[in-house]
Amino acid sequence: MLETAHPIHKYLRSSKKFPHIWCAGCGIGIFMNALIRAIDRSAYNKDNIVLVSGIGCSSRLPVYVDFNTVHTTHGRALTFATGIKLAKPGMKVITIMGDGDAVSIGGNHFIHAARRNVEITSFIVNNQIYGMTGGQCSPATPHGVKTVTSPYGNAENNFDICLLAEAAGAPFVARSTVYHTKLLDKLMDKALDRKGFSVVEVISQCVTYCGRWMGLNSPVEMMKWLKENSLTVDKAKEMCEEDLKGKIVIGILADRERPTYLEEYEKFVR
Amino acid sequence: MKKPKTAKKMMTYRLLLQGNEACVKGALMAGCLFYAGYPITPASEIMETMARDLPRVGGAFIQMEDEIASLGAVLGASLAGAKSMTATSGPGFSLMQEHIGYGCMAEIPCVIVDVMRGGPSTGLPTQGAQGDVMQARWGTHGDHPIIVLAPSSVYECFDLTVQAFNLSERYRTPVIVLIDEAVAHARESVVLPESGQIAIEERPRPTVPPEWYIPYADPGSGVPPMPKYGDGYRYNVTGLCHDIRGYPTTRKDEVEPLIKRLFSKISKDAERLQWYDSYFTEDALVTVVAYGSVARAGLQAVKQARDKGLKVGLIKLKVLWPFMRHTIVAVMENSPRILVPEMNMGQISREVKRVNRGNCEVLTLNKYDGTLITPREILQRLEEIYPC
Numbered sequence: 001m002l003e004t005a006h007p008i009h010k011y012l013r014s015s016k017k018f019p020h021i022w023c024a025g026c027g028i029g030i031f032m033n034a035l036i037r038a039i040d041r042s043a044y045n046k047d048n049i050v051l052v053s054g055i056g057c058s059s060r061l062p063v064y065v066d067f068n069t070v071h072t073t074h075g076r077a078l079t080f081a082t083g084i085k086l087a088k089p090g091m092k093v094i095t096i097m098g099d100g101d102a103v104s105i106g107g108n109h110f111i112h113a114a115r116r117n118v119e120i121t122s123f124i125v126n127n128q129i130y131g132m133t134g135g136q137c138s139p140a141t142p143h144g145v146k147t148v149t150s151p152y153g154n155a156e157n158n159f160d161i162c163l164l165a166e167a168a169g170a171p172f173v174a175r176s177t178v179y180h181t182k183l184l185d186k187l188m189d190k191a192l193d194r195k196g197f198s199v200v201e202v203i204s205q206c207v208t209y210c211g212r213w214m215g216l217n218s219p220v221e222m223m224k225w226l227k228e229n230s231l232t233v234d235k236a237k238e239m240c241e242e243d244l245k246g247k248i249v250i251g252i253l254a255d256r257e258r259p260t261y262l263e264e265y266e267k268f269v270r
Numbered sequence: 271m272k273k274p275k276t277a278k279k280m281m282t283y284r285l286l287l288q289g290n291e292a293c294v295k296g297a298l299m300a301g302c303l304f305y306a307g308y309p310i311t312p313a314s315e316i317m318e319t320m321a322r323d324l325p326r327v328g329g330a331f332i333q334m335e336d337e338i339a340s341l342g343a344v345l346g347a348s349l350a351g352a353k354s355m356t357a358t359s360g361p362g363f364s365l366m367q368e369h370i371g372y373g374c375m376a377e378i379p380c381v382i383v384d385v386m387r388g389g390p391s392t393g394l395p396t397q398g399a400q401g402d403v404m405q406a407r408w409g410t411h412g413d414h415p416i417i418v419l420a421p422s423s424v425y426e427c428f429d430l431t432v433q434a435f436n437l438s439e440r441y442r443t444p445v446i447v448l449i450d451e452a453v454a455h456a457r458e459s460v461v462l463p464e465s466g467q468i469a470i471e472e473r474p475r476p477t478v479p480p481e482w483y484i485p486y487a488d489p490g491s492g493v494p495p496m497p498k499y500g501d502g503y504r505y506n507v508t509g510l511c512h513d514i515r516g517y518p519t520t521r522k523d524e525v526e527p528l529i530k531r532l533f534s535k536i537s538k539d540a541e542r543l544q545w546y547d548s549y550f551t552e553d554a555l556v557t558v559v560a561y562g563s564v565a566r567a568g569l570q571a572v573k574q575a576r577d578k579g580l581k582v583g584l585i586k587l588k589v590l591w592p593f594m595r596h597t598i599v600a601v602m603e604n605s606p607r608i609l610v611p612e613m614n615m616g617q618i619s620r621e622v623k624r625v626n627r628g629n630c631e632v633l634t635l636n637k638y639d640g641t642l643i644t645p646r647e648i649l650q651r652l653e654e655i656y657p658c
Contacts (some may be wrong), residue, residue: 013506016517047502052346063506063517068499070349071508071518072342073372079334079342083354086330087304087347088499109342112335269325 007040008033013066021060023131025219027178027204028058031125034181035096036065038188044092052081054106056098057132058125058204075106078113081120089262092192093119099126099140103159107139114168117196118261123188124161124199127206135209142246147213165199166254172198173254178205179226180250187252196260203230203248284461289427289454290315290357293383293447294323295462296431297355300470302381303329304354306343308336308362311395312451313385316357337362341369345378349507351498353435357383360402361392364409371410372509373444374532377486377494379473381434383447385454388640397640398451400562403617406446407591413529415536417543418446418591420561424458430588433545436471441536442493448590450613452563452642476503486528487514492535536592544597545588550576554583555657557605559598559622561587564611564643571648580656593621602630607655611635611643 022028039049049067053059055074062069068091072080077095085093102110102124113120129147130136137147139159146153165173172194176184184202191198205211205222216222226248233251236244287295293316297305305320317333324331330347334340337358344354358366363384373380386402388394406418417437419430431447438445476483476495485505486494497503506516511528513519536543549569551557560568565586572584585601587594598621601608608630610619619634626632635651637643 015515046504048500050350050499060518063508066504068504069506070346071506071510073368073509076338076342076369079339080346080349082332082334082339083304083306083343083346083348084350084499086332086343087350087352087354091350091499108335109339112339265330 008036010040011036011046011065013064016064018064020064022057023208025205025207026057027127027206028061028125030178030181031058031123031184031202031204032061032064034184034188035123037185038192041189042192044192048090049092049094050081050084051094051096052077052084053096054098054101055132056101056130057127057206058096058098059101061096075101075104076109077101078106078109078120078122082113082116082118085118085120086262092121094121094123094192096123096125099124099128099161100130100138103161103164104139111164111168114165114170114197114199116261117169117171117258119195120197121191121194122197122199123191124201125204126161126201127204127210128158129206129210129213131206131209135213141210145213147209161201162199162253169258170199170254171196171256171258174199174252175201175203175248176250177203177226177230177248179223180230183250190252190255196258284459286457286459287424288315288457289421289424289449290385291319292424292427292460293357293431293449293454294319296428297381297435298323298327299428299465299468300432300435301353302355302435303327303352304344304347305329305356306332306334306340306347306354307356307358308334308340310359310362312387312454313357313359313383316383316385337365338368341366341373341380341382344380345369345373345376348378348380349499353379353439355381355383355435357385359385359387359395360389360405363402363405367409370416370444371412371414374410374414374416375509376507377442377496377532378444379438379442380444381431381438381447382444383431383449386448386450388638394640396451398563398613398642399638399640400450400564400613400617401638402448403590403614406448413533415443415533416446416591417441417443417536417589418448419588420448420590421453421588422562422565422586423453424456425460426588427453428460428462432468432470436469439471439473440493442473442496443536448562450562480504484514485516486512488531492531492538540592541596543589543592544594546594546597547586547588549584549586551583551585551601551604553581554605556580556582556607556609556652556655557601558582558584558609558611558648558652559587559601559618560584560611561590561618562613564613567643567645568611568648570645571652574645574649575652580652582652582656587618590618593625595625598622598625599627602626605630606657607631607633609633609635609648609651609655611648611651613637613643
């Protein structure tokens, strides 16, 4: 029997002209599914959620789902989200950004949003490449990988997005991959539940570009790569820095209480 | 105790205000409830005054990490339902251009004040200029409509800020207020109207139930109604070309009507947007066309010239964009010569020349050294070019 009661049917836009823009084998669909499940489990409804995105493959997501959605400019999702939250504190504001979006062109907005601690739940879909523009290297592309803009190998080091968020002051920071969907569900629930600026980095596969550059030529190979390269926070604690190189540490990386921007603002001005 | 009859009138606000402060008074009068900004000379007083006054009326103020973020937050707050503004100067205005385009495309009302200083680049941070006229018009990429107002006094800083909010709400578009540094920093004694004495406009709101709401369908006025968040009207906002439901499109039969509507919603009202003051223009053989601080010097010069028996007049422009073609063409029919004094290398004079049908001579007086154009300089130029 067809499973017609899947929550995704409740949240997809029926008026939107499908199909979506994502390539076959892309990881963003898995993320979207997880997001919808998490929202469905939460206390929020369609009307009090604002989904804000930047520019890129993952940032096309809000177009397909039935919330208040804003597809903003490249890297600036957090600036719009800040304005929305301050003007209408009752709304649950969620941002969806890619790696290039969040930490390259939007890097400054990202660290300041973490420092300021405005209540925004921020999901960063990290596919380690600029997919939409044709596979150029991003600040999350691993060192040495050949791309169209690093044809001789990437000379730069990649950002550890979670470490950056934690250092900038984000109270909740976590990471999962699209392979580890059960963990992803758990982390998304926590992130949606937390007050303040919470960050979940979701490592995703781009088989069209990133996979090709890394020599992983099918979605299955990429999924296997995600599986084999990931290890939990607890395991990582026992390992030395050298052994952790190139590995993906998954789980909750920071979870601490900090007063939010709005709480502090109220305290000072009222 | 019996109060004298005039007591109330005397108690109405007579204030000694700076142009920048008057701007804030205007914004608050218009119902502004959100300000995001980044400090910059010579516009910082707007931000400082907002930081102090906005929380008192229940609004929110935030200092963002840069001007790009400032206008992003302003657009977000406006989408959420709050009248919003920011203020900056040339270099910050350049950074805001990306989001001005977004505001035009997604039709998000907001007000941007640009206190002009000498440029290009860091230029002359503490000195005046009128060099951003073309940046205000064409700064963001792509074809787009824009409304730009230019006050020439402290009172007009107040009044035109109120009107900037009104126009941005009426047309759902970013409106820019261009103030030159001399006006922004001038202190003048002004009497401000009380609330209720000045008309305040609100953006059109949907009247249909949410399931019937089509966010970018033309209701006839060219300006689709705009809901606020939380009211059940869920729709998609994007900077991409979009169809009437707000979804990205590349279909030419959807793109062309969108771009046309963005322009026509403002251009159809061009005759309503002819805001100017005219002085001694009925019999003028030379008419001065000026705006901002230069219009003040221009009026002084015209009065002095009249004392000397010269038939000269002045048109003070309050709207710079859309360019007041109707007004200028009418001036050209009566006046054989036009003088456009400007604190730049000729930005509005270029427009005046563009609309000239050859029956008028357009002359300029340009200054770009950071100092003001004085009445004496305009008078000298008038005497030079006066037809004898």
